[in-house]
Amino acid sequence: MNFEEFQNQSRLYVIGALDLEELEGYEQARKDFGQKAEDFIGECYSMHEAFALSLRPARSSDALKERLMAMVRNRAKS
Amino acid sequence: MAIDFSSSTGVPEDPAAERNVRLPAAAPVLDPGAPSDLDLMHGIQAEDPEALSQLYDRYNGIIKALILRVIHNEAEADDLLQEIFMEIWNQAKNFSAQKGKPLGWMVTLARRRAIDGLRKKQAYARAGERLQTETEQQPDAWVHNATEEEISFSDTRVLVRQVIDTLPVAQQQAINLAFFRGMSQREIAAKTNTPLGTVKTRLELGLKKIYDGLKELRDEL
Numbered sequence: 001m002n003f004e005e006f007q008n009q010s011r012l013y014v015i016g017a018l019d020l021e022e023l024e025g026y027e028q029a030r031k032d033f034g035q036k037a038e039d040f041i042g043e044c045y046s047m048h049e050a051f052a053l054s055l056r057p058a059r060s061s062d063a064l065k066e067r068l069m070a071m072v073r074n075r076a077k078s
Numbered sequence: 079m080a081i082d083f084s085s086s087t088g089v090p091e092d093p094a095a096e097r098n099v100r101l102p103a104a105a106p107v108l109d110p111g112a113p114s115d116l117d118l119m120h121g122i123q124a125e126d127p128e129a130l131s132q133l134y135d136r137y138n139g140i141i142k143a144l145i146l147r148v149i150h151n152e153a154e155a156d157d158l159l160q161e162i163f164m165e166i167w168n169q170a171k172n173f174s175a176q177k178g179k180p181l182g183w184m185v186t187l188a189r190r191r192a193i194d195g196l197r198k199k200q201a202y203a204r205a206g207e208r209l210q211t212e213t214e215q216q217p218d219a220w221v222h223n224a225t226e227e228e229i230s231f232s233d234t235r236v237l238v239r240q241v242i243d244t245l246p247v248a249q250q251q252a253i254n255l256a257f258f259r260g261m262s263q264r265e266i267a268a269k270t271n272t273p274l275g276t277v278k279t280r281l282e283l284g285l286k287k288i289y290d291g292l293k294e295l296r297d298e299l
Binding site: 007008011012015016017018019020042043044045046047048049050051052053054055056057058059060061064065067068069071072073075076 | 125127130131141143181256282288292
Protein backbone atom coordinates (compact mmCIF):
# COMPACT_ATOMS: atom_id res chain seq x y z
CA MET A 1 0.00 0.00 0.00
CA ASN A 2 1.42 3.39 -0.95
CA PHE A 3 0.84 6.48 1.19
CA GLU A 4 -1.97 7.82 -1.00
CA GLU A 5 -3.87 4.54 -0.59
CA PHE A 6 -3.16 4.69 3.12
CA GLN A 7 -4.61 8.22 3.23
CA ASN A 8 -7.77 7.05 1.46
CA GLN A 9 -8.21 4.20 3.90
CA SER A 10 -7.47 6.45 6.89
CA ARG A 11 -10.38 8.70 6.00
CA LEU A 12 -12.61 5.61 6.00
CA TYR A 13 -11.01 4.26 9.16
CA VAL A 14 -11.74 7.34 11.30
CA ILE A 15 -15.44 7.17 10.51
CA GLY A 16 -15.51 3.40 11.07
CA ALA A 17 -16.31 2.57 7.44
CA LEU A 18 -13.32 0.38 6.75
CA ASP A 19 -14.43 -3.22 6.22
CA LEU A 20 -12.96 -5.90 8.49
CA GLU A 21 -10.89 -7.58 5.79
CA GLU A 22 -9.19 -4.27 5.00
CA LEU A 23 -8.24 -3.63 8.61
CA GLU A 24 -5.29 -6.01 8.78
CA GLY A 25 -3.55 -4.47 5.77
CA TYR A 26 -4.36 -1.01 7.04
CA GLU A 27 -2.90 -1.67 10.49
CA GLN A 28 0.27 -3.05 8.92
CA ALA A 29 0.62 0.03 6.70
CA ARG A 30 0.02 2.21 9.74
CA LYS A 31 2.97 0.56 11.48
CA ASP A 32 5.12 0.81 8.37
CA PHE A 33 4.46 4.52 7.85
CA GLY A 34 5.01 5.25 11.57
CA GLN A 35 4.68 8.82 12.83
CA LYS A 36 3.73 10.14 9.39
CA ALA A 37 0.72 7.81 9.52
CA GLU A 38 -0.24 8.85 13.07
CA ASP A 39 -0.06 12.54 12.12
CA PHE A 40 -2.32 11.98 9.15
CA ILE A 41 -4.87 9.97 11.18
CA GLY A 42 -4.93 12.78 13.76
CA GLU A 43 -5.76 15.26 10.99
CA CYS A 44 -8.53 12.99 9.70
CA TYR A 45 -10.26 13.08 13.08
CA SER A 46 -10.87 16.79 12.52
CA MET A 47 -13.59 15.64 10.12
CA HIS A 48 -15.58 14.39 13.12
CA GLU A 49 -15.70 17.90 14.54
CA ALA A 50 -16.63 19.30 11.16
CA PHE A 51 -19.55 16.90 10.70
CA ALA A 52 -20.86 17.77 14.17
CA LEU A 53 -20.46 21.49 13.56
CA SER A 54 -22.41 21.19 10.32
CA LEU A 55 -25.54 20.28 12.34
CA ARG A 56 -28.03 22.79 13.70
CA PRO A 57 -27.60 22.82 17.50
CA ALA A 58 -30.52 21.22 19.35
CA ARG A 59 -32.26 22.43 22.50
CA SER A 60 -32.35 20.59 25.77
CA SER A 61 -34.09 21.36 29.03
CA ASP A 62 -32.63 23.05 32.11
CA ALA A 63 -33.92 20.11 34.15
CA LEU A 64 -31.63 17.77 32.26
CA LYS A 65 -28.60 19.85 33.17
CA GLU A 66 -29.73 20.03 36.81
CA ARG A 67 -30.00 16.22 36.94
CA LEU A 68 -26.60 15.82 35.36
CA MET A 69 -24.91 18.27 37.70
CA ALA A 70 -26.53 16.67 40.76
CA MET A 71 -25.10 13.31 39.69
CA VAL A 72 -21.69 14.82 39.02
CA ARG A 73 -21.57 16.62 42.39
CA ASN A 74 -22.53 13.41 44.17
CA ARG A 75 -19.81 11.55 42.29
CA ALA A 76 -17.26 14.28 43.09
CA LYS A 77 -18.09 14.07 46.82
CA SER A 78 -17.81 10.30 47.06
CA MET B 79 -30.99 18.55 -4.15
CA ALA B 80 -28.47 17.78 -1.48
CA ILE B 81 -28.51 15.51 1.55
CA ASP B 82 -29.16 17.65 4.61
CA PHE B 83 -26.27 17.55 7.04
CA SER B 84 -27.44 20.69 8.85
CA SER B 85 -30.75 19.71 10.42
CA SER B 86 -30.15 18.11 13.79
CA THR B 87 -33.04 15.69 13.54
CA GLY B 88 -33.34 15.24 9.82
CA VAL B 89 -36.84 16.65 10.21
CA PRO B 90 -37.54 20.12 8.75
CA GLU B 91 -38.05 22.60 11.59
CA ASP B 92 -40.54 25.41 11.88
CA PRO B 93 -38.69 28.70 11.26
CA ALA B 94 -41.36 30.66 13.14
CA ALA B 95 -40.90 28.53 16.23
CA GLU B 96 -37.16 28.87 15.91
CA ARG B 97 -37.31 32.69 16.02
CA ASN B 98 -38.76 32.52 19.54
CA VAL B 99 -36.08 30.27 20.94
CA ARG B 100 -32.50 31.16 21.65
CA LEU B 101 -30.29 28.51 20.12
CA PRO B 102 -26.72 27.92 21.21
CA ALA B 103 -24.15 29.05 18.65
CA ALA B 104 -22.71 26.29 16.48
CA ALA B 105 -19.13 27.28 17.20
CA PRO B 106 -19.19 29.33 20.39
CA VAL B 107 -17.29 32.59 20.45
CA LEU B 108 -15.64 32.82 23.85
CA ASP B 109 -15.74 35.96 25.98
CA PRO B 110 -12.34 37.46 26.69
CA GLY B 111 -10.91 35.69 29.71
CA ALA B 112 -13.25 32.73 29.38
CA PRO B 113 -11.54 29.37 29.93
CA SER B 114 -10.59 27.49 26.78
CA ASP B 115 -11.98 24.02 26.11
CA LEU B 116 -8.62 22.64 27.18
CA ASP B 117 -8.76 24.59 30.47
CA LEU B 118 -12.19 23.08 31.11
CA MET B 119 -10.94 19.57 30.34
CA HIS B 120 -8.13 20.09 32.82
CA GLY B 121 -10.74 21.27 35.35
CA ILE B 122 -12.79 18.13 34.78
CA GLN B 123 -9.67 16.00 35.16
CA ALA B 124 -9.22 17.74 38.54
CA GLU B 125 -12.88 16.83 39.36
CA ASP B 126 -14.22 20.38 39.30
CA PRO B 127 -17.99 20.15 38.57
CA GLU B 128 -18.07 23.80 37.48
CA ALA B 129 -15.75 22.96 34.58
CA LEU B 130 -18.19 20.30 33.36
CA SER B 131 -21.07 22.75 33.79
CA GLN B 132 -19.34 25.26 31.51
CA LEU B 133 -18.39 22.62 28.94
CA TYR B 134 -22.01 21.44 28.94
CA ASP B 135 -23.31 24.97 28.35
CA ARG B 136 -20.87 25.40 25.49
CA TYR B 137 -21.49 22.14 23.63
CA ASN B 138 -24.72 20.44 24.70
CA GLY B 139 -26.52 21.81 21.61
CA ILE B 140 -23.97 20.36 19.19
CA ILE B 141 -23.72 17.03 20.97
CA LYS B 142 -27.48 16.65 21.19
CA ALA B 143 -27.81 17.51 17.50
CA LEU B 144 -25.34 14.76 16.69
CA ILE B 145 -27.24 12.24 18.84
CA LEU B 146 -30.57 13.24 17.30
CA ARG B 147 -29.16 12.84 13.84
CA VAL B 148 -28.33 9.24 14.68
CA ILE B 149 -31.31 8.11 16.76
CA HIS B 150 -34.14 10.51 15.81
CA ASN B 151 -35.88 10.44 19.18
CA GLU B 152 -36.01 13.43 21.50
CA ALA B 153 -36.47 11.57 24.81
CA GLU B 154 -33.79 9.00 24.02
CA ALA B 155 -31.48 11.79 22.88
CA ASP B 156 -31.88 13.58 26.23
CA ASP B 157 -31.10 10.37 28.13
CA LEU B 158 -28.06 9.76 25.97
CA LEU B 159 -26.90 13.37 26.29
CA GLN B 160 -26.90 13.00 30.06
CA GLU B 161 -25.04 9.68 29.85
CA ILE B 162 -22.46 11.13 27.47
CA PHE B 163 -21.67 14.09 29.73
CA MET B 164 -21.38 11.65 32.66
CA GLU B 165 -18.96 9.65 30.53
CA ILE B 166 -17.00 12.83 29.74
CA TRP B 167 -16.78 13.38 33.49
CA ASN B 168 -15.72 9.78 34.17
CA GLN B 169 -13.37 9.37 31.20
CA ALA B 170 -11.73 12.82 31.20
CA LYS B 171 -8.55 11.29 32.58
CA ASN B 172 -8.16 9.46 29.25
CA PHE B 173 -8.23 12.67 27.24
CA SER B 174 -4.87 13.76 25.89
CA ALA B 175 -4.40 17.14 24.21
CA GLN B 176 -1.58 15.63 22.16
CA LYS B 177 -4.09 13.43 20.35
CA GLY B 178 -6.57 16.15 19.47
CA LYS B 179 -8.94 18.88 20.62
CA PRO B 180 -11.56 18.41 23.38
CA LEU B 181 -14.47 18.91 20.97
CA GLY B 182 -13.12 16.22 18.63
CA TRP B 183 -12.78 13.84 21.58
CA MET B 184 -16.32 14.58 22.77
CA VAL B 185 -17.79 14.19 19.29
CA THR B 186 -16.03 10.86 18.80
CA LEU B 187 -17.33 9.65 22.17
CA ALA B 188 -20.87 10.92 21.52
CA ARG B 189 -21.02 9.41 18.04
CA ARG B 190 -19.90 6.01 19.34
CA ARG B 191 -22.51 6.05 22.11
CA ALA B 192 -25.27 7.19 19.77
CA ILE B 193 -24.46 4.50 17.19
CA ASP B 194 -24.35 1.88 19.96
CA GLY B 195 -27.79 3.11 21.03
CA LEU B 196 -29.06 2.91 17.45
CA ARG B 197 -27.79 -0.67 17.05
CA LYS B 198 -29.51 -1.74 20.26
CA LYS B 199 -32.69 -0.13 19.01
CA GLN B 200 -32.36 -1.92 15.67
CA ALA B 201 -31.82 -5.22 17.49
CA TYR B 202 -34.99 -4.63 19.53
CA ALA B 203 -36.82 -3.73 16.34
CA ARG B 204 -35.65 -6.90 14.59
CA ALA B 205 -36.65 -9.00 17.59
CA GLY B 206 -40.02 -7.28 17.57
CA GLU B 207 -40.47 -7.95 13.88
CA ARG B 208 -39.71 -11.62 14.39
CA LEU B 209 -42.19 -11.78 17.24
CA GLN B 210 -44.82 -10.14 15.08
CA THR B 211 -44.31 -12.61 12.27
CA GLU B 212 -44.39 -15.55 14.61
CA THR B 213 -47.60 -14.47 16.30
CA GLU B 214 -49.21 -13.23 13.05
CA GLN B 215 -49.98 -9.87 14.49
CA GLN B 216 -50.65 -6.86 12.30
CA PRO B 217 -47.46 -5.53 10.72
CA ASP B 218 -46.05 -2.22 12.01
CA ALA B 219 -48.16 -2.46 15.12
CA TRP B 220 -45.50 -1.28 17.50
CA VAL B 221 -42.08 -1.46 15.90
CA HIS B 222 -40.84 1.77 14.41
CA ASN B 223 -37.37 1.61 12.89
CA ALA B 224 -35.94 5.13 13.00
CA THR B 225 -33.20 4.27 10.54
CA GLU B 226 -35.76 3.99 7.77
CA GLU B 227 -36.85 7.60 8.10
CA GLU B 228 -36.44 9.81 5.09
CA ILE B 229 -33.33 11.93 4.90
CA SER B 230 -34.69 15.45 4.60
CA PHE B 231 -33.46 18.64 3.06
CA SER B 232 -33.02 22.22 4.19
CA ASP B 233 -30.94 25.33 3.65
CA THR B 234 -27.26 25.63 4.19
CA ARG B 235 -26.38 27.01 7.63
CA VAL B 236 -22.69 26.82 8.27
CA LEU B 237 -19.41 27.13 6.48
CA VAL B 238 -18.59 23.45 6.74
CA ARG B 239 -21.83 22.74 4.97
CA GLN B 240 -20.55 24.63 1.92
CA VAL B 241 -17.84 22.03 1.58
CA ILE B 242 -20.29 19.16 1.98
CA ASP B 243 -22.69 20.73 -0.51
CA THR B 244 -20.13 20.51 -3.29
CA LEU B 245 -20.34 16.71 -3.21
CA PRO B 246 -22.61 14.72 -5.52
CA VAL B 247 -25.70 13.43 -3.68
CA ALA B 248 -24.57 9.81 -3.92
CA GLN B 249 -21.33 10.68 -2.13
CA GLN B 250 -23.19 12.65 0.54
CA GLN B 251 -25.56 9.74 1.09
CA ALA B 252 -22.73 7.26 1.47
CA ILE B 253 -20.95 9.53 3.97
CA ASN B 254 -24.17 10.19 5.83
CA LEU B 255 -24.80 6.45 6.25
CA ALA B 256 -21.21 5.82 7.31
CA PHE B 257 -20.86 8.69 9.75
CA PHE B 258 -24.33 9.08 11.23
CA ARG B 259 -25.47 5.43 11.04
CA GLY B 260 -22.11 3.77 11.65
CA MET B 261 -22.44 1.55 8.57
CA SER B 262 -19.51 -0.23 6.93
CA GLN B 263 -19.04 -0.14 3.16
CA ARG B 264 -20.70 -3.55 2.82
CA GLU B 265 -23.71 -2.45 4.86
CA ILE B 266 -24.07 0.71 2.75
CA ALA B 267 -23.84 -1.36 -0.44
CA ALA B 268 -26.59 -3.67 0.82
CA LYS B 269 -28.83 -0.84 2.03
CA THR B 270 -28.54 1.23 -1.13
CA ASN B 271 -28.42 -1.74 -3.50
CA THR B 272 -25.17 -0.45 -4.96
CA PRO B 273 -22.06 -2.44 -5.93
CA LEU B 274 -19.46 -2.48 -3.16
CA GLY B 275 -16.79 -1.00 -5.45
CA THR B 276 -19.05 1.96 -6.23
CA VAL B 277 -19.70 2.59 -2.53
CA LYS B 278 -15.98 2.45 -1.85
CA THR B 279 -15.27 4.97 -4.62
CA ARG B 280 -18.05 7.29 -3.44
CA LEU B 281 -16.78 7.27 0.13
CA GLU B 282 -13.15 7.73 -0.84
CA LEU B 283 -13.84 10.58 -3.27
CA GLY B 284 -16.34 12.29 -0.97
CA LEU B 285 -14.20 12.11 2.14
CA LYS B 286 -11.13 13.32 0.22
CA LYS B 287 -13.07 16.34 -1.06
CA ILE B 288 -14.32 17.13 2.44
CA TYR B 289 -10.87 16.66 3.93
CA ASP B 290 -9.26 18.87 1.26
CA GLY B 291 -12.04 21.46 1.53
CA LEU B 292 -11.71 21.71 5.30
CA LYS B 293 -7.94 21.96 5.02
CA GLU B 294 -8.38 24.83 2.55
CA LEU B 295 -10.80 26.56 4.92
CA ARG B 296 -8.37 26.23 7.82
CA ASP B 297 -5.54 27.59 5.68
CA GLU B 298 -7.65 30.60 4.68
CA LEU B 299 -8.63 31.46 8.28
